[in-house]
Amino acid sequence: MIALGKLNKIQLIAIGGTVAGSFAVELGYGKRISLLTPAALDKMQKDLYATTTLYIITVGLSKLSITTFLERLACISKHKTAVIVLYAVIISWTFAFTTGVLFQCELPRPWAVFNGKCIPMLPFWIVACVVDVLTDIGMIILPIQIVSSLQLPSRKKAAVISTFALRIPLILLCIARVILLDRAIHGDWSFDSIPYATTTQAYSTISVLVACLLVSSP
Numbered sequence: 001m002i003a004l005g006k007l008n009k010i011q012l013i014a015i016g017g018t019v020a021g022s023f024a025v026e027l028g029y030g031k032r033i034s035l036l037t038p039a040a041l042d043k044m045q046k047d048l049y050a051t052t053t054l055y056i057i058t059v060g061l062s063k064l065s066i067t068t069f070l071e072r073l074a075c076i077s078k079h080k081t082a083v084i085v086l087y088a089v090i091i092s093w094t095f096a097f098t099t100g101v102l103f104q105c106e107l108p109r110p111w112a113v114f115n116g117k118c119i120p121m122l123p124f125w126i127v128a129c130v131v132d133v134l135t136d137i138g139m140i141i142l143p144i145q146i147v148s149s150l151q152l153p154s155r156k157k158a159a160v161i162s163t164f165a166l167r168i169p170l171i172l173l174c175i176a177r178v179i180l181l182d183r184a185i186h187g188d189w190s191f192d193s194i195p196y197a198t199t200t201q202a203y204s205t206i207s208v209l210v211a212c213l214l215v216s217s218p
Contacts, residue, residue, distance in 0.1 A: 009061070010058055010061045010062050010065065010208055010211065011208060011212075013054050013057055013058050013061065014054070014058045014204055014205070014208050016050075016054050017050070017051045017054030017055050017058060017204065018051075018201065020047045020048075020050040020051040020054065021047065021048070021051040021197065021201065023047040024044045024047035024048050024051065027040045027043050027044040027047065028040050028041075028044060028190070029044050029047075029048065029190055029194075029197075030190060030191065030194045031190060031191060032188055032190065032191045033114060033188055033189060033190045033191070036190065041114065041115070041190075042109075042112070044190075045111045045112055045113060045114055046111045048111070048113070049101075049110070049111030049113075052101050052200075053098060053101050053102060055200060055203075055204050056094060056097050056098045056101055056128075057094065057098060058204050058207065058208065059094075059132070059203070059204060059207050060090060060091075060093065060094025060098070061094070062207045062208050062210070062211040063090045063094075063135060063139065063207070063211075064087070064090055064091070064094075065211045065214075066139060066164075066210070066211050066214055067083060067086050067087050067090060067139070069214050070083050070086070070139075070142060070143060070146060071083045071087075073143075073146050073147065073150065074146055075146075075149065075150070076146075076149060079142070079145060079146050079149070082138075082142055082145075083142070086135065086138055086139070086142065089131070089134075089135055089138075090135055093128070093131050093132065093135065097128045100119070100124060100128075104118050104119050104121070104124070105117060105118035105119075106118070113189070114189040114190065121181065121185060122178070122181060122182055122185055125177070125178055125181055126178055129174045129175065129177065129178050132174050133171050133174055133175070136167045136168075136170055136171050136174075137171070139164060139167055140164055140165060140167055140168065143160065143161060143164040144161055144164075147160050147161055160214075163210065163213050163214055164210075164214070166206070166210045166213070167210060169206060170203060170206055170207060170210075173199055173202055173203040173206070174203065176199050177196060177199050177200055177203065180193075180195045180196035180199055181193070181196050183195075183196075184196050
């Protein structure tokens with residue numbers, strides 16, 4: 001019940017990020033920056049700032065929900081220890097990169113990624129992606145170890161492991177995000193970042209869906 005309640009909150013946060021992104025599109029996100037008014041550009045960046053912050057929180061909480069599921073399955077001491085380590089890494093990742101996004105640009109305009117003085121975006125997201133991928137790999141390998149030790153029908157074991165394997169596309173999407181971000185940074189931040197934004201939205205959506213499949217399964 002706790003995990004299901006957490007999922008409801010994750011879904012609301014994910015929806016909030018999508019809504020903020022749609023507001024940015026209405027303000028001109030996807031157009032050439034030269035075609036945007038300074039006021040529209042500033043408001044659009046605020047919406048994208050909210051979207052990015054909610055993205056990190058959504059992904060972090062969805063991973064924590066799955067880790068809670070693994071905690072319930074873990075019976076052996078070494079598996080329980082691995083779950084605790086996974087918890088620690090995910091919580092640290094979520095806190096560190098949420099904070100990083102919140103203070104990514106110089107105050108008093110921390111949202112101004114297009115025209116402000118900001119941290120190097122590509123290295124920041126490369127590090128985020130590396131840790132993200134490592135946790136995803138852990139969330140694929142660890143369930144295989146845990147489920148293999150349980151007294152379950154082979155079909156049930158295969159179903160659970162297959163659901164965790166759905167995180168493999170997330171690894172590919174994470175890598176794609178970094179590649180597409182590099183293109184956006186070296187192009188027109190607004191016009192050229194649409195593929196990056198689309199990939200980010202896909203990652204967030206799939207991450208929540210995988211968590212829902214696991215936690216709501218009988």
